[in-house]
Amino acid sequence: MTKPKVLISDALSPAAVQIFKDRGIDVDFQPALGKDKDKLAEIIGNYDGLAIRSATKATAKILANAKNLKVIGRAGIGVDNVEIPAATARGIIVMNTPFGNSITTAEHAITLMLALARQIPQADASTQAGKWEKNRFMGIEITGKTLGVIGCGNIGAIVADRALGLKMKVVAFDPFLSPERAKDIGVEKVDLDELLKRADFITLHTPLTDKTRNILDATAINKTKKGVRIINCARGGLVDEAALRAALDSGHVAGAAFDVFVEEPAKENVLFGHPNVICTPHLGASTTEAQENVALQVAEQMSDYLLTGAISNAINFPSITAEEAPKLKPFIELAEKLGSFAGQLTESNIAKVQITYEGAVAEMKVKALTAAALSGLLRPMLGDVNVVSAPVVAKERGMIVDEVLRAAESDYESVITVTVTTDDMKRSVSGTVYADGAPRLVNIKGIRVDAEFGKSMIYITNEDKPGFIGKFASLLGDAKVNIATFHLGRNQQGGDAIALVEVDGPVPQEILTKVAALPQVKQAKALAF
Ligand SMILES: NC(=O)C1=CN([C@@H]2O[C@H](COP(=O)(O)OP(=O)(O)OC[C@H]3O[C@@H](n4cnc5c(N)ncnc54)[C@H](O)[C@@H]3O)[C@@H](O)[C@H]2O)C=CC1
Numbered sequence: 372m373t374k375p376k377v378l379i380s381d382a383l384s385p386a387a388v389q390i391f392k393d394r395g396i397d398v399d400f401q402p403a404l405g406k407d408k409d410k411l412a413e414i415i416g417n418y419d420g421l422a423i424r425s426a427t428k429a430t431a432k433i434l435a436n437a438k439n440l441k442v443i444g445r446a447g448i449g450v451d452n453v454e455i456p457a458a459t460a461r462g463i464i465v466m467n468t469p470f471g472n473s474i475t476t477a478e479h480a481i482t483l484m485l486a487l488a489r490q491i492p493q494a495d496a497s498t499q500a501g502k503w504e505k506n507r508f509m510g511i512e513i514t515g516k517t518l519g520v521i522g523c524g525n526i527g528a529i530v531a532d533r534a535l536g537l538k539m540k541v542v543a544f545d546p547f548l549s550p551e552r553a554k555d556i557g558v559e560k561v562d563l564d565e566l567l568k569r570a571d572f573i574t575l576h577t578p579l580t581d582k583t584r585n586i587l588d589a590t591a592i593n594k595t596k597k598g599v600r601i602i603n604c605a606r607g608g609l610v611d612e613a614a615l616r617a618a619l620d621s622g623h624v625a626g627a628a629f630d631v632f633v634e635e636p637a638k639e640n641v642l643f644g645h646p647n648v649i650c651t652p653h654l655g656a657s658t659t660e661a662q663e664n665v666a667l668q669v670a671e672q673m674s675d676y677l678l679t680g681a682i683s684n685a686i687n688f689p690s691i692t693a694e695e696a697p698k699l700k701p702f703i704e705l706a707e708k709l710g711s712f713a714g715q716l717t718e719s720n721i722a723k724v725q726i727t728y729e730g731a732v733a734e735m736k737v738k739a740l741t742a743a744a745l746s747g748l749l750r751p752m753l754g755d756v757n758v759v760s761a762p763v764v765a766k767e768r769g770m771i772v773d774e775v776l777r778a779a780e781s782d783y784e785s786v787i788t789v790t791v792t793t794d795d796m797k798r799s800v801s802g803t804v805y806a807d808g809a810p811r812l813v814n815i816k817g818i819r820v821d822a823e824f825g826k827s828m829i830y831i832t833n834e835d836k837p838g839f840i841g842k843f844a845s846l847l848g849d850a851k852v853n854i855a856t857f858h859l860g861r862n863q864q865g866g867d868a869i870a871l872v873e874v875d876g877p878v879p880q881e882i883l884t885k886v887a888a889l890p891q892v893k894q895a896k897a898l899a900f
Pocket residue numbers: 447448449450469472473476521522523524525526527544545546547548576577578579582583604605606630631653654655656657
């Protein structure tokens with residue numbers, strides 16, 4: 372295996388460089404490159420992995436050049452700077468480090484809240500300017516005040532915990548927060564209007580999505596208590612900046628502390644210059660500890676994937692541990708080949724695909740196996756589909772995908788069956804993995820076989836009548852097509868039969884036409900694996 376190559380295009384801790392090197396991966400550390408999108412687009416094709424923070428924008432345009440890219444690792448939490456659908460469509464795994472900087476970011480939110488309450492930056496500037504304005508900076512006490520947390524996930528919950536320690540009351544709006552969890556972390560779960568009405572401070576901790584964009588717009592800000600203070604350490608765009616500025620100007624909002632902005636880097640912003648606004652340049656995650664955490668973690672995760680196939684914290688693929696990866700690998704190959712077998716035989720719209728996992732394989736990560744089966748199935752029809760993109764493509768096409776898990780019902784320890792239902796037929800194909808790790812076909816349309824997946828094969832369905840084999844073999848012999856292996860099966864004497872023949876080299880179309888014209892033959896197809 373050639374050494375994988377990783378590009379670090381953001382200011383990650385150098386700890387990441389060392390991990391990649393120690394794991395035997397070539398690494399280019401270009402911390403400022405993320406800001407130069409043309410240069411990034413020019414060189415991205417050389418790399419198997421890309422490690423980033425928030426300055427690199429992994430857009431569809433850049434990813435179009437990422438011919439070898441297998442993984443994007445975000446040393447941090449938010450992945451809104453990565454076009455996930457574009458990465459998924461190219462089969463690129465996108466992973467983040469969901470916990471490495473959460474404490475640090477929560478601490479930044481608390482810091483900003485306290486700085487707002489006591490106007491620390493303004494008082495500092497005034498004092499150092501020699502003004503000694505003791506009467507100008509009257510603060511407010513935190514104790515007993517209500518903090519409204521919008522988005523109570525990892526960071527929101529840590530913020531709530533610290534705020535409770537400061538003797539605040541915490542109300543939280545988060546539609547996905549269970550009442551049990553709310554009770555556990557000591558917050559009162561409320562709806563957004565209630566939060567807006569009651570909070571003395573509001574802090575945001577949701578990702579930026581279509582639902583959360585402008586969650587604090589002019590209407591929401593109007594519903595807040597007069598004198599509210601707002602902190603945003605999550606994402607620019609959660610608060611309508613112009614509406615907030617207007618509410619600050621009118622005095623309805625007493626202060627705002629922002630770490631993140633609609634446009635970053637924020638060189639200009641409508642909030643800048645207001646006396647009650649405190650800004651930091653997206654420093655939420657910027658502590659030595661957090662940066663070391665996320666850099667080490669992302670480098671390990673990316674190395675694991677590039678070297679062993681283990682996947683953790685991927686946004687667009689199920690997790691696979693380092694122990695699971697080698698066991699799963701032959702079954703991924705089997706699932707993909709079974710899907711491919713069915714896909715190559717299918718000529719009309721697939722309405723439904725059922726994947727049945729029987730025996731030991733049912734205990735494995737079947738989501739990954741299903742993704743592999745779907746990629747095999749769709750590739751003959753759609754070309755550029757892979758394990759990462761296939762589930763999305765299947766969904767987009769309205770295909771029903773069913774997974775069935777059950778105990779072993781046959782002589783094999785593990786069997787995967789792919790059943791495809793099209794508008795006019797239903798077809799099943801089953802396979803297993805032998806002890807040597809090789810995938811085998813064990814059943815086609817209910818007929819038992821025992822065949823390997825050859826590179827080039829002819830699949831024939833015929834009536835079980837004498838004379839077929841001789842005629843078929845001489846047709847191939849006359850055309851100088853060498854038969855490598857030959858497998859036959861039938862459902863009953865004189866009933867439906869199949870032949871699966873591996874040949875050396877591709878199968879010429881005219882041979883297939885002649886085979887299809889033999890009296891007993893119903894169908895003859897060339898298959899390639
Ligand atoms: N300023 C900075 O440097 C940093 C910012 N962040 C940002 O902080 C945010 C939160 O991170 P985590 O807590 O780790 O994420 P998380 O996924 O643990 O929590 C997000 C919470 O938001 C909730 N949520 C989703 N949609 C919502 C909606 N419409 N209304 C209310 N709540 C909603 C979810 O249910 C979840 O509980 C992310 O956007 C992340 O990018 C994270 C790290 C550093």
